[in-house]
Amino acid sequence: MKKSYLYLAGLVASLAMAGTATQAVADDEITRGQLMASSCKACHNAAGAQQGVTELSHFPAEIIASQMRAFRDGDRAATIMDRHAKGYTDEEIDAMAAYFGRF
């Protein structure tokens, strides 16, 4: 019985939103920087941080970008980030860093 109420509530909600839905999405367009940054989150998230992986949301965008360039250009030693960082242009690094740095 409880379940059918929930379904009904969902239906009412979706009917209520029908008029405004398209607008809301356009404001929230997914960017390439966001999609690329989401790839970093496979490791760089709260659970990874507990095991010593850097929590990127703790750093401003400029620091994230400068460290990515340092990994890429061989100025900072790493076990694996050097190999990843070589896959990105300056523009891509800035776009990813801007996404994380916002938080």
Place this chain on the structure above:
Amino acid sequence: MHDFSRRNFLKVAGITGAAAFTGIGCAANGVQGADKAHIVVVGGGSGGATAAKYIKQFSPATRVTLIEPNATYHTCYGSNWVIGGFASMGDIAQGYDTLRDDHGIEIVQDRVTAVDAAARSVRLAGGDSMSYDKLVMSPGIDFRYDAMPGISEADADRIPHAWKAGAQTELLRSQLRDMPNGGVFVMVAPPNPFRCPPGPYERVSLVAHYFKQEKPRSKIIILDPKDAFSKQGLFEEGWAEHYGDMIEWRAGSEGGRAEEIDVDNMTVMADSGFERVRADVLNFIPAQRAGQIAHDVGLTNDAGWVPVDQLTFKSEMDDNIYVLGDASVAGAMPKSGHSANNQGKIVAAAIVRELSGQEPINPSSANTCYSLVTPEYAISVAAVYQYQDGAMSGVDGAGGVSPMGASSSVRRREAGYTRAWYDGITHDIWG
């Protein structure tokens, strides 16, 4: 009551959906917004669960239903730790409560038995049908037992593949535990392409780790149809350092290609019958293909995998079905949990943007695979991918494997990152 109300709901929802398509009550541009859509995701492994979660992250109002037959999912990655005797099944178990309670995904514990692509609906083993606007399928792999004479799927309860984690993992672990000191563990490795390219070689490493401690007179033989394998130099360096001559790898061109398995005598025939290798524990990892449901729906190619538009992972066969993970043909991306996780995000973005009338984003993607050679010694391979000329291709100059000849402290740090990777990616997928 439950079934009845669900069916009624679907009927009403179907009418609402039809109204939206004809323009009644819809916004002026005629595009059905992502907010009103129902996305059904089939398969709660790394690819499917990521897609479901990230659709909700990108578009919280979108209704997402994840259909998965198992209440608990055991990751294939990490299952070699269980086989090596230093992790439990609980350590590799993942559930769906957080996806349901914190991310608002409807979880349906059932199996999809059919997809009606024309009607955009899936049928469940429990009898219900469910309609969708977009369908995401992450069906994983199934095995091609027909490619090896002498053995069938029914033999898997004696000769485990342990290439889907769960009961098969526990079976192989218990067989190794029961094996006497001085026994022979034989692995028949699969031909390309297959799930988790370094996986077979990590497995023998960790079986060797177990033998070294508990059964040091034992022997390991890998019969391989291939002449090379992932991170080969690094694995062989680690094997020599830690296990001496315990592990023997036989390349396909040097008699390693298994031709028939005599199940009753636990014997593998190779090298045109000249070689008969008897095992005390036999791990046959069959040739692979996309999960059965992808074949049933007609999404596969002649090789048994699912061709997709690698920009979006939309099926080449159906405009409303996206297929990702091990089942898909994904260019240079390996069949790995990390690839599936990345593809889940690409699919989520592609669907939300398409439903919002926007062009797809040219994706960039990454893969990281750690392998343990011992619990404190790990090696890795990394790559960055971009969509180029119709396929996901590795970015030149990026990626590669851990250095040869690195110090034990580097290997130990990578072993630490192996565990961090597991905790991180499982949190990103199911947390």
